[in-house]
Amino acid sequence: MLAKLLKYELKATARWFIPLYAALVMFTLISRVLLHNDTSVLQESASFWRIAVFLSMFIYVFLFIGILVVTLVVEIQRFYKNLLGDEGYLMFTLPVQTWKHIVSKLLIAMLWNLLSAVIGLCSIMLLVPAQELKELGLLFMNIKEYLGTMGYFSISLLLFTSLVFGVIEMYTAIALGHLFRKHKLLASFGMYIGINTVAQIVYMLIIPFFQNNLVLRPAPSLYPEQLNVLFLVSALSFAILSAACYIVTNIILKRKLNLE
Amino acid sequence: MNTILECKNLSKSFGTTKALDGVNLTIERGRIIGLLGPNGSGKTTFIKICNGLLTPTSGEIRINGFIPGVETKKIVSYLPEKNYLNDWMKVSQIIRFFQxxxxxxxxxxxxxxxxxxxxxxxxxxxxxxxxxKEKVQLILVMSRAAELYLLDEPIGGVDPAARDYILDTIITNYNENAAVILSTHLISDIEKVLDDIVFLKEGQVVLNKTVDEIRDEYGKSVDALFREVFKC
Known part of the structure; x- marks a missing residue:
């Protein structure tokens, strides 16, 4: 049943993302052609090309921001509308365990987050001049030099756990807000701030346990190993917080559901 | 086991208002039950609790022996009073979804x-x-071979011609193993298909009899009795 939920979740969300991604790729290519030709052509019909470059860049930036916004909005809307709105009447009468609803929404939201990030990065790489691209590559090399192979692992883990937390904390905020009789959206927003405050506190509480690894040495700046540990500890806190959010969300949807 | 639904002392409050107040009810298989009452009498609340969409404040409800959950959702076919269809699918896709x-x-x-x-x-x-849309929802719900059909205002928004067809569909789908609970206030239209009547008033069951008992005891139709009991 999880596979089927994932399939429908993907279908329901893809109709937003696919056209936007396609448009972004198209305008990335158009902008690239225009930008990389401009020096030779500018002299001939300067104003026309300038307008064309300006327009395509404008649309490009517009699409780029659009993707960021849509990624966030769809993520919230799929949980709020599909589970806790009228469509919830159908979703919650399917013979499916509650946790599968949460996991299917979470996984698909993470997929779109990742894809949006990858496509966004690729499009930037196609547009920035090759020279600056080289510097970006150097940055990646530096990670290995500075943090070792471990660095890739700790950074990926940190990115992954923070992505999970970023999505599930919104679900939890919405689920908690749903417990209120009135002003559910306002309550959800308040809960979101609340969860982030709790997250800060948890982080503060976890750090001291690893103090030996972190601050014992009189460091002018953080040593590579320390940085690795810091990344891993942060990843651990995100993992713990995500698990807590997941449990709370599941309990609310399973035992406190009230669709009105 | 002949009982499909049983609830004991079922109550549900929204803030200070009591939507359901100590409802005790046993529903047998093979019956078509009319859940009747004026607006705000708790019909929809009751049906939503049966489906696990609302959590009862106190009391217990069991469907086929289970509290509402995956096991009951497999055998309950529910028609809500609102439109739960998403707008981006085609009719054929939502059929595939149900399948x-x-x-x-x-x-x-x-x-x-x-x-x-x-x-x-x-x-x-x-x-x-x-x-x-209401017709599509009803078609989806009635195309299941469920053991309990919970139909909340199934004929409220459709034209009289379709109304007859829908009632026909409900009767033909009816089998010995399944029970149908219909909530409505359009009593005269559905009176002929009902076996049992449950009157809800301010969240309480005020009458629970078969249609024949009502005709024998009161000498009047369900519709007439309803107008008497719920006289404003």
């Missing part, structure tokens, strides 16, 4: 009913009128 999730769903039956009611399976749900 994917409900083992007892028959797509042949669904397509057959669509044809009877002149609904194009290729039309998008978004483009359908309110009444047509």
């Amino acid at each position: 994917d999730f409900y083992a007892d769903f028959s797509p042949e039956k669904a397509y057959d009913m669509l044809k009877r009611l002149n609904i194009d399976p290729n039309s998008r749900l978004k483009t359908l009128s309110k009444g047509t």
Whole structure:
């Protein structure tokens, strides 16, 4: 049943993302052609090309921001509308365990987050001049030099756990807000701030346990190993917080559901 | 086991208002039950609790021996009073959706009913009128071979001609193993299909009898009795 939920979740969300991604790729290519030709052509019909470059860049930036916004909005809307709105009447009468609803929404939201990030990065790489691209590559090399192979692992883990937390904390905020009789959206927003405050506190509480690894040495700046540990500890806190959010969300949807 | 639904002392409050107040009810298989009452008497609240969409404040409800959950959702077919269809699917896609999730769903039956009611399976749900959407929902719900049908205002928004067809569908789908609970205030239209009557008033069961008992004891139709009991 999880596979089927994932399939429908993907279908329901893809109709937003696919056209936007396609448009972004198209305008990335158009902008690239225009930008990389401009020096030779500018002299001939300067104003026309300038307008064309300006327009395509404008649309490009517009699409780029659009993707960021849509990624966030769809993520919230799929949980709020599909589970806790009228469509919830159908979703919650399917013979499916509650946790599968949460996991299917979470996984698909993470997929779109990742894809949006990858496509966004690729499009930037196609547009920035090759020279600056080289510097970006150097940055990646530096990670290995500075943090070792471990660095890739700790950074990926940190990115992954923070992505999970970023999505599930919104679900939890919405689920908690749903417990209120009135002003559910306002309550959800308040809960979101609340969860982030709790997250800060948890982080503060976890750090001291690893103090030996972190601050014992009189460091002018953080040593590579320390940085690795810091990344891993942060990843651990995100993992713990995500698990807590997941449990709370599941309990609310399973035992406190009230669709009105 | 002949009892399909049993609830004991079931109550539900919203803030300080009591939507259901100590409801005790036993529903047997093979019956068509009319859940009748004026607006705000708790009909929808009761049906939503049966489906696990609302959590009771106190008391217990069991369907086929289970509290509402995955086990009961497999055998309960629910028609809500609102439109729960998403707007981006085609009719044929929502049929596929039901087929994917409900083992007892028959797509042949669904397509057959669509044809009877002149609904194009290729039309998008978004483009359908309110009444047509209600028909589609009812078709989906009645195309399941469920053990308990919970129909909340099934004929409220559709035209009289379709109303007859829908009631026919409910009766023909009826089998010894299944019970149908219909909530409505359009009593005269459905009186002829009902076996049992439950009157709800301010969240309490005020009457629970068979239609025959009502005719014998009171010497009047359910509709007339309703007008008397709920006289304003």
